[in-house]
Amino acid sequence: MRSLIAAAVLTISLAGLAFADSMLINGAGASFPYPIYSKWFDEYSKINPEVRINYQSIGSGGGIRQASELTVDFGATDGPMNEDQMGKAKVKLLHFPTVLGAVVPTYNIPGVAADLNFTPKALAGIFLGKITKWNDPEIEKANPGVKLPGKDIIVAHRSDGSGTTYIWVDFLAKVSPEWKEKVGVGTSVKWPVGLGGKGNEGVTGLVKQTPNSIGYVELIYAQHNNLPSGAVQNASGKFVKASLEAVTAAAAGASKAMPADFRVSITNAPGESTYPIASFTWLLIPEKFDDARKGKAVTQFLEWMLKDGQQLAPDLMYAPLPKEVVAMEEKAMKRSSPTFRSTTCISTRWPNRVTGAPKGMTEKIMMAGIAAMAGATARPQQVIGWHWASPAFVMKFAEIVVTADTADAVREAVCEVATRCGKHPVVVKDQPMAWGFVANRVYGAMLREAARVVEEGVATHEQVNQLMVDCFRWPVGPFAMVKGAGSGWGDRKK
Numbered sequence: 001m002r003s004l005i006a007a008a009v010l011t012i013s014l015a016g017l018a019f020a021d022s023m024l025i026n027g028a029g030a031s032f033p034y035p036i037y038s039k040w041f042d043e044y045s046k047i048n049p050e051v052r053i054n055y056q057s058i059g060s061g062g063g064i065r066q067a068s069e070l071t072v073d074f075g076a077t078d079g080p081m082n083e084d085q086m087g088k089a090k091v092k093l094l095h096f097p098t099v100l101g102a103v104v105p106t107y108n109i110p111g112v113a114a115d116l117n118f119t120p121k122a123l124a125g126i127f128l129g130k131i132t133k134w135n136d137p138e139i140e141k142a143n144p145g146v147k148l149p150g151k152d153i154i155v156a157h158r159s160d161g162s163g164t165t166y167i168w169v170d171f172l173a174k175v176s177p178e179w180k181e182k183v184g185v186g187t188s189v190k191w192p193v194g195l196g197g198k199g200n201e202g203v204t205g206l207v208k209q210t211p212n213s214i215g216y217v218e219l220i221y222a223q224h225n226n227l228p229s230g231a232v233q234n235a236s237g238k239f240v241k242a243s244l245e246a247v248t249a250a251a252a253g254a255s256k257a258m259p260a261d262f263r264v265s266i267t268n269a270p271g272e273s274t275y276p277i278a279s280f281t282w283l284l285i286p287e288k289f290d291d292a293r294k295g296k297a298v299t300q301f302l303e304w305m306l307k308d309g310q311q312l313a314p315d316l317m318y319a320p321l322p323k324e325v326v327a328m329e330e331k332a333m334k335r336s337s338p339t340f341r342s343t344t345c346i347s348t349r350w351p352n353r354v355t356g357a358p359k360g361m362t363e364k365i366m367m368a369g370i371a372a373m374a375g376a377t378a379r380p381q382q383v384i385g386w387h388w389a390s391p392a393f394v395m396k397f398a399e400i401v402v403t404a405d406t407a408d409a410v411r412e413a414v415c416e417v418a419t420r421c422g423k424h425p426v427v428v429k430d431q432p433m434a435w436g437f438v439a440n441r442v443y444g445a446m447l448r449e450a451a452r453v454v455e456e457g458v459a460t461h462e463q464v465n466q467l468m469v470d471c472f473r474w475p476v477g478p479f480a481m482v483k484g485a486g487s488g489w490g491d492r493k494k
Contacts, residue, residue, distance in 0.1 A: 028056040029063015029076030030163045031199045033281045061161015061187040067284040075284035078163020080263035092287040095262045097280040099318040102242035104229035106222040107214040116230040117142040117239040120175035129193035156206040156215030159196025161188040167279040171267040234276040246275035247319040255322040
């Protein structure tokens with residue numbers, strides 16, 4: 001049979017086969033991780049030049065909104081989506097942690113060069129508008145020996161929906177009942193006091209340009225702009241400055257109790273060496289992509305990010321993910337959705353062969369369908385029946401499977417060609433679409449070959465029937481005709 005397929009394939013010109021050109025993937029969201037994301041996307045394009053990732057730093061609120069509306073291919077946020085947001089999204093969005101970072105209080109006090117200490121009470125009081133002078137006793141007692149001016153404190157905060165804000169106010173809500181009651185937690189809140197700046201960049205600019213001001217930004221923004229960052233008193237009563245080690249300490253406990261959906265808060269974490277305003281940051285990935293090639297490309301980037309990409313994080317003052325979290329994400333990618341299974345096209349319901357069945361049974365049945373497909377490449381629409389299946393699909397599929405030795409190899413051929421030539425995800429609800437879309441002639445040929453396998457004593461009817469159920473999710477029954485499957489099967493007997 002394979003020689004016949006080979007002969008058919010050899011007569012077909014593949015000169016017109018057009019495979020994937022460069023791909024643009026668009027993302028938007030959090031500014032908190034923008035420096036590391038920018039570095040990652042640049043480095044990834046060097047090793048995979050066919051994929052370009054464009055990322056807009058518009059804030060976590062914008063990232064959640066655009067990802068939910070599917071106006072971008074992925075979003076990014078520093079604050080996990082709540083249940084209401086998840087319910088409003090057009091598609092289920094999966095949270096994948098990327099790195100950890102710190103949000104720091106940064107300030108501009110003329111004449112004060114010392115690194116300041118801030119108690120939780122002081123930070124909550126300042127941002128509630130209750131502590132208004134730099135020489136307030138709550139600030140002075142944490143900074144003995146520092147001469148603080150009696151100037152008004154100018155508060156700078158984010159004006160846009162922001163994950164950096166979420167991290168900051170999540171901490172304040174944990175340490176101040178008044179903040180929790182009056183202001184609450186979110187990517188955007190009603191600020192009691194202060195000036196708004198868009199993005200980490202905007203808040204950084206406000207603090208630099210405004211004497212006697214204080215704001216909150218991601219650590220790297222303070223460092224790159226030569227702004228001081230204060231030490232914050234943690235849950236153990238210790239004043240700790242943000243550092244990779246202090247952020248990693250905050251993540252240590254969280255990795256042991258990480259929920260399956262990765263939505264977790266680690267602000268005000270226990271531990272004497274813990275920096276208390278730290279957080280994971282997440283990519284928001286659709287559970288399903290309409291374009292299987294794009295889903296595969298996003299998956300491949302995530303795989304690179306979890307391994308090679310983590311090594312780039314410390315240079316930009318982000319803490320790499322704990323190894324336990326990386327392992328959890330790798331498992332989640334394999335089990336969670338068609339988006340990720342489409343990379344390798346492994347369906348848990350498509351075994352290489354039915355347990356206990358003779359080795360050749362699966363191959364014989366599948367190759368019958370391949371022969372029917374390859375034998376009608378001149379009229380592919382009648383064979384496959386869906387408009388997206390081009391002659392290129394049929395020709396390349398036939399070319400690959402000529403040398404296939406097992407059903408595993410056949411399956412990989414289906415995945416490769418459908419991903420490159422098709423316009424749909426390869427797997428939907430554990431059913432390989434490339435097989436699910438074959439129409440009358442091909443499926444009928446496979447059913448007839450299945451009946452022949454039973455008649456020749458190669459396998460039992462039960463084994464063949466189980467194979468059909470496992471592979472296609474279409475129960476065949478006791479040699480009963482399946483509507484639209486073609487002639488022949490209904491005339492066979494067990």
